[in-house]
Amino acid sequence: MSSFDQVFERIKSATNTRTQVELAEVLGIRQSSISDAKRRNSVPADWYLKLFEQYGLNPDWLKLGQGPMYLKSEEGYQPYDGPAALSLREEAAHYAEPESKGTVVNVHSMQSENEGHDGYEPKAIGKLNVPRSLAPSSILVVKVEGSSMEPYIRRGAYVGIDQNKKNVVSGEIFGVFVPYEGLLLKRVYLDADRERIVLRSENQAHPETEIHVDKAQERIVGRAVWVIQDL
Template sequence: MPGFEEIFDRIKVATNTRTQVELAEVLDIRQSSISDAKRRDSVPSDWYLKLFEKYGLNPDWLKSGLGPMYLKSEQGYEPYDGPQAASLREEAAKYAEPDSKSQIITVFGMQGIDAATGKWMPKSIGKLSIPLSLARPSITVVKMDASSMEPLIRRSAYVGLDTDQKNILSGELYGVFIPFEGLGIRRIFLDEEKGRFVLRTENSDHPEQYLPVEKRDERVVGRAVWVLQQL
């Protein structure tokens, strides 16, 4: 039988949770219950039921990694080795489609700076429920606290940064650490002649800033791939 850690890893992948605190919120249980399950090296049966009801997750996939991650709602639950296993392997449940289900994620502030390294240090400022299709493991969500990108991105908007996308495409938006300021959302352009990137805002009251090419990996957090805001 698979142990707690193996199943726990699959649960985190499926629910896009990173910590025991976040998983406790998803399962609506105390964090101490997760610690107890880890100590016993066993996942409680009611977790499977909650994950099935909330996300349509296949209990057999959670236990063994076999079969589909989701189950068809019109057919209900069918064991992986049951007669309909082949058809279940083909598609997810309608109620588990990414745009019809939500995920609770952590939102980070933009001002956190590590005093020791001088780099941006993500600090949690709250939670947000977003469609599963937006909640990829590589996404870091920040809340805008400035008007530098208005009117395109308003103050208090939520911005999803894909930390797997750090290669610069000129004209696209990225989250960039700016010394003494914190994280900023900027439209980036390559100035090849001077060996630097030009960082521009949408608000003309804010001046251009510059990023040496060799500092890209150090200071670019990720590409902005979605924005949630009120119009």
């Protein structure tokens, strides 16, 4: 049996992750769980299952460095040392590429479930299949209903908003909650001298607005990190 560090390096290499934070996101666990496993020098069994299900990774290769890296079977996983007739092993590196597998995510309206001023409450309106690399747990997918960001982001586009990225980065596009209007996509600019955050649209027909810096964490839902739309 390989040491934890050996298995850990094989997992990182196969999933294209570099840090414990990135790997924790892939496995759907806390970073502290990785630290605990390292301290015990033991890889939890459910890691192998998740990596097989999500990436097609061969548990025997992860544990021992033996056999093919990727394994796909119509009947599920068959051990490397099991009867050859029962297993199907493929040298298929593309199984582990982040874009090779999709996941279904909820698509939300830009209108809040609560139409008042108490904050944006996502309202699911459909589903969308996207690459898994685009759908970490922090992603909120919305369907654009307005024209404020046209022609850069068109009406009907799907936008992924990372809710973990709320810190203002001037010039970037954020999802911002506006009372009684819902979620709006805006380029944000910090005006520290006047203690305000300026919200600008790509469409010149939409006027520039602003919010006080004290309202930033309350109003900013997250930063837009990807867009899917027709050209």
